[in-house]
Amino acid sequence: MTRALPTPTTSHHARGSGLEQWVERHLRILMLAPAMIVLLALTIFPSAYMLIAAVTRISPNPDLPWEFAGYQNFARLLTDQQFHIGLRNTLVFTVAAVTIEFLLGLGLALLLDRYVRKLNLLKTLLMLPMMLPPVAVAITWKLIYEPQFGVLNEIMFNLGLPPQAWAGDARLAMLSVIIADVWQWTPFMFLLMLAGLASLPIEPYEAAAIDGASAWRQFRDLTLPFLKPVIAIALLLRIMDALRLFDLVFILTGGGPADRTKTLSLYIYQVAYRFADQSYAAAISLFVLFATVAFSTWFIRRMRLAD
Amino acid sequence: MLRSRTAAITQRLAAYCGIAIALLVTLFPVYWIASNSFKYDIDIFAVPPEWYPVNPTLKHYRAAFIERPFLQYALNSLIIAVSTTAVSVVLGTLAGYALARFQYPGRWRHQISFWILSTRMMPPIVTIIPLYLAFNHLNMLNTKMAVVIAYTAFNLPFATWMMKSYFRDLPVELEEAAMVDGDTRFGAFLRVALPLARPGLAATSIFCLIISWNEFLLALILTLTDRSQTLPIGIAGRVTQYHTYWGEISAAGFFACIPIMIFAFIVQKHLVRGLSFGAVKG
Numbered sequence: 009m010t011r012a013l014p015t016p017t018t019s020h021h022a023r024g025s026g027l028e029q030w031v032e033r034h035l036r037i038l039m040l041a042p043a044m045i046v047l048l049a050l051t052i053f054p055s056a057y058m059l060i061a062a063v064t065r066i067s068p069n070p071d072l073p074w075e076f077a078g079y080q081n082f083a084r085l086l087t088d089q090q091f092h093i094g095l096r097n098t099l100v101f102t103v104a105a106v107t108i109e110f111l112l113g114l115g116l117a118l119l120l121d122r123y124v125r126k127l128n129l130l131k132t133l134l135m136l137p138m139m140l141p142p143v144a145v146a147i148t149w150k151l152i153y154e155p156q157f158g159v160l161n162e163i164m165f166n167l168g169l170p171p172q173a174w175a176g177d178a179r180l181a182m183l184s185v186i187i188a189d190v191w192q193w194t195p196f197m198f199l200l201m202l203a204g205l206a207s208l209p210i211e212p213y214e215a216a217a218i219d220g221a222s223a224w225r226q227f228r229d230l231t232l233p234f235l236k237p238v239i240a241i242a243l244l245l246r247i248m249d250a251l252r253l254f255d256l257v258f259i260l261t262g263g264g265p266a267d268r269t270k271t272l273s274l275y276i277y278q279v280a281y282r283f284a285d286q287s288y289a290a291a292i293s294l295f296v297l298f299a300t301v302a303f304s305t306w307f308i309r310r311m312r313l314a315d
Numbered sequence: 316m317l318r319s320r321t322a323a324i325t326q327r328l329a330a331y332c333g334i335a336i337a338l339l340v341t342l343f344p345v346y347w348i349a350s351n352s353f354k355y356d357i358d359i360f361a362v363p364p365e366w367y368p369v370n371p372t373l374k375h376y377r378a379a380f381i382e383r384p385f386l387q388y389a390l391n392s393l394i395i396a397v398s399t400t401a402v403s404v405v406l407g408t409l410a411g412y413a414l415a416r417f418q419y420p421g422r423w424r425h426q427i428s429f430w431i432l433s434t435r436m437m438p439p440i441v442t443i444i445p446l447y448l449a450f451n452h453l454n455m456l457n458t459k460m461a462v463v464i465a466y467t468a469f470n471l472p473f474a475t476w477m478m479k480s481y482f483r484d485l486p487v488e489l490e491e492a493a494m495v496d497g498d499t500r501f502g503a504f505l506r507v508a509l510p511l512a513r514p515g516l517a518a519t520s521i522f523c524l525i526i527s528w529n530e531f532l533l534a535l536i537l538t539l540t541d542r543s544q545t546l547p548i549g550i551a552g553r554v555t556q557y558h559t560y561w562g563e564i565s566a567a568g569f570f571a572c573i574p575i576m577i578f579a580f581i582v583q584k585h586l587v588r589g590l591s592f593g594a595v596k597g
Contacts, residue, residue, distance in 0.1 A: 028499070035500050036417035040427070043410035043471055050442070050468035051434045057445035116337055123330040130334070132583050134341055139579040141529040143547035144568035147554065148348040151561065157360045159347060165363075191344065196590060203587040203595055241594050252438035255531040259551055273440045273532075280444050281536070293441040304436055 058297075061290035081291035091292060093267050094275035100182065101271065102250040105189045109246060110239075112190065113197025118227075121205040131202070135195040142192070146259035149188040150175065153260075175261050181268045185257055189250070197242055204238035205231070240311035244304060251300055272296055345572070352376070352565035359561050375562035376570070384541045385567050388549035392571075395459050395534075395545060396527035399466040404520050407474025408512075412504055414475070415482035416490075428479070432592065435472035439532050442468065447536055457540045465533045470523045473592060477522070480593025481515030482508060518585030521578050528575065546571045 031038060062081050064074040085091055116134070124130060137145065152160050153174035161171040175184040208231065216226050232239075254273040257263055263270035263278075272292065280289035351359050352375055353368040379385040414428050446465055447456070455461040489511070490503040498506065509516075531547045538544045544552075550567045553560040579586075587595050 032500055036413055036419065039409040039413035039417075039504075043406040043431070043475055044427070046406060046467060047431060047434050047471060050446075050464070051437065053449065054442040054445035057448070058441065061444075116334075119330050119333055123327060124334065128583070130338070132580055133338060135583070135586065136345060136576065136579060137341060139525060139575050140345070141531075141547055141568075141571045141575065143529075143531055143550050144348070144571050145344075147550060147564045147568050148344045150554070150559070151348065151351060151565065152344060157362050157364065159364050162362070162364050191340070195341070199587055200591060200595055207596075238591075238595050241591050245591065248436055252440065254440065255547075258531075258535075259554055273438065276440045277532075277536075286444060286448075289444055293438075293444065296438055297441045300436060300438060301433065 058290045058294055061287050062294050064287055066287045077287065081288050082295075084288060085291065085295060090267070090270070090275060091272075094270050094272040097182065097268070097270055098251060098253070098272045101186060101189075101253060101269075102247060105186045105193070106243065106246045106250050108186070108190050109194045109197045110243065112194045113199075113242075114201050114239075116194070116198045117201035117205055121202060127202075131199070135199055137192045138195045140192070142255035143259060145188060145192050146256050149184070149191070150260055153184055175269075176265060178265045178268050181261050181265055185253075185260060185269050188256055188260065189253070192256075193246060193249075196246065200238055200242040201235065204235045208234050237311070240307070244307050244311075247307075248300060248304060251296070348565050348572075349569045351561065352569045354562070356562055359565075375566035379563045379567045379570075383549075383563065385546070385549055385563075385570075387541055388544055388546045388567075389570070391459060391543055392528055392545040392547075395462050395466065396524045398459070398463045399470055399527045400520050400523040402463070402467050403470035403474040403523050404478075404516065407471055407519070408478045408509070408516065410475045411478025411480075412482050412508065415479045416487070416504075416508075428476075431472045431475050435469060435592075439469065443533060443536050446533075450537060457538055457543045459543050461537050462534055462543065462545070465537060466527050466530060469530075469533075470526055473526070474519050474523060476592040477519040477589060478512070478515060480588065480596075481512045481519075485511050514585070518582050518589060521582045522585075522589045525575055525578055528571070 060074075063077060063079070065077040065080070066074050120127060120130065152158055153176075155161060155171065155173045155176060158174070160174065164171055172180055174180050212230050213226060216230060221229070252273050253271045254277070257269045257271055257274055258277075261269040263274045273296075276289050276292050276296070279285050279292065350366075350368055353371045353373070354365065355370060355372055355374065358365045358368065358370065380389075410431070414424060418424065419427070443465075446461075450456050450458075450461040485508055490507050493503040493507045494500065529547065530545075531551070534545045534548050535551070538548060546567065550564050550571065553564045553567070582589065
C-alpha cells in the first residue's frame with residue numbers, strides 16, 4: 009500500500025483567495041468528480057434504459073407507448089433456440105480460444121525467457137498482432153482462408169491435403185475464427201507471462217537447484233505459484249474480451265454458415281437492428297451483463313485480485 | 316558429460332526453431348496483406364499465389380484514397396481518436412491522482428476504484444442500444460461527437476486505472492516537500508507529480524489512441540455516413556455479400572495498421588502495464 013497524504017484542511021500553507029481555499033479543501037472531491045459524473049451519465053442512463061426496456065414491449069413505432077411486459081422477454085430466453093446457439097458458440101469460442109492462447113503464450117514466454125537474452129526487438133515483433141485493428145485482422149484472415157486462391161489452401165495442397173472452405177465450411181468455421189483470434193491474442197498472454205517471469209525471485213531456484221529438483225518440479229512448485237497473480241489477471245481480461253467477440257465474426261463469417269459462429273454479441277446486434285426488437289435485445293444484453301459481472305466478481309474474489 | 320552437452324545444444328536448437336516458427340506465423344499474415352495491397356487484382360487471385368508483388372502497383376491505394384472516401388474515413392478516425400484521448404486522459408489523470416493519493420471515508424476509495432473498473436467490464440453491445448436511441452433523440456447520430464462520447468465511456472476507466480498505477484509509483488515525499496515549501500495541494504500535483512508522471516501520461520495517451528483507432532462496433536452503430544464513419548467501418552463496407560474488393564480493403568487495412576505499428580513500437584516499455592490496466596508492471 010502506498011501512503012496516502014492527509015486530507016488538506018485549512019492548514020498554514022493554504023493561502024490565497026477564498027476560492028482557492030475552497031478548492032484546496034474539497035480537492036479530493038473536485039479531482040474525482042468530473043470522471044465520476046461522466047461515467048455515471050454514460051453507464052447509469054444506459055443501464056436504467058435497459059432495465060426498463062427489458063420488462064416492456066417496445067413498439068417499432070415510436071409514437072406508440074411502451075407496454076409493460078413483465079418477465080416475458082426473459083422467459084423467451086428459455087425457449088429461443090437462436091439464443092441457445094449464440095450462448096453455446098460464445099462459450100465454446102471463449103474456452104477454446106483462451107485456453108490455446110494461454111498455453112501457447114506461456115510456452116513461448118518460457119522459451120524466450122530461457123533462451124533469448126536480447127529480448128526487445130523480438131518482443132516488439134511478436135506482440136504486433138494484438139495491437140492491429142480487429143477489422144484489419146479479420147480481412148487478413150479472410151484473404152488467407154479464401155477457398156479459391158487463399159494461401160492456406162495452397163499450403164494444404166503442398167502438404168498433400170484436400171482444400172477446405174475454412175470460414176465458409178460449417179464444420180470448420182468456428183475453428184477458423186478461433187485460429188484468427190489465437191493469432192491476434194496469443195501475444196497478449198505471452199507478454200504478460202514474460203513480464204511475470206522477469207519478476208521472479210532468484211533465490212528459491214538456487215535452493216531448488218541445490219536440492220536437485222528437476223526442471224519440471226521447479227516449474228510446477230515455483231514458477232506456476234509465483235506466476236499465479238499474473239495468470240489470473242491475464243485470463244480474466246482475455247475471458248471478458250472473448251465473451252464479447254463481435255468484430256472478427258461480423259467480417260469473417262457473418263455468424264454463419266448455419267449459425268455456427270453466431271456469438272451472443274452478434275445475435276444481440278441482429279435482434280436489435282435487423283429484427284428491430286429492442287426489448288428482447290435488452291433482455292439478452294442484461295443476461296450477458298449479469299453473467300459477465302457475476303463471473304468476473306467470482307473470479308476476482310477467488311483469485312484475491314482486488315486492489 | 317559430452318552427451319549432456321549434446322543434449323543441451325539440441326534443446327537450444329529446438330527452442331530456436333520454436334521461436335523462429337512463432338515469428339514466421341506472427342509476421343506472415345501482416346506481410347501477406349501488405350504484399351497483396353501492392354498487387355494487381357489478377358495477381359491477388361493467382362494460383363499458386365504470388366509470394367511477393369512481381370508487378371507492384373499503387374492502384375488500390377489510389378482507388379481507396381482518391382476515388383473512394385477512405386481519406387475522409389482516416390481523418391474521421393484521427394479526429395475521433397485524438398478527441399477521445401484528450402478528454403479521457405485529462406479526466407482520468409485527475410481521478411487517478413485522487414484515487415492514488417487521497418483518503419476517503421470507509422472503504423470508498425476501494426469501492427470507487429472498483430466501480431470505475433466495472434464500467435469497463437460492460438460489453439459494448441449492452442450499452443450501445445440506449446446510446447443509439449439517446450443520440451437519435453438528440454439528433455446526434457452520424458456525428459463525430461457522438462462517437463467521441465461513446466468512446467470516452469470505454470477509455471476513461473482505462474485512463475483512470477493506468478494513471479492511478481503510475482501515480483502510486485511516485486514517492487509521496489516530493490509532493491510533501493513542495494507543500495512544506497508553501498505550495499498548495501493542487502500545486503504539488505500540478506508542478507511535482509504531473510511532470511514526474513509524464514512517461515505514464517504518454518503511454519496512457521497512446522493506448523487510448525490505439526483503442527479508439529481500432530474500435531469497430533460502436534462506430535458501426537452510431538455512424539452511417541461518410542461524414543463520421545471511421546476507417547474500420549469504411550473497410551468493412553467494402554466486404555459485401557456479392558463482392559469483396561480485396562485490393563482496396565488490403566490497401567486500407569494495411570494503411571490502418573501503419574500508425575498502430577509505430578505507436579506499438581513507442582509504447583513497448585509500457586505495454587504490459589497498459590494491457591493489464593496497470594495491474595502488472597512490465
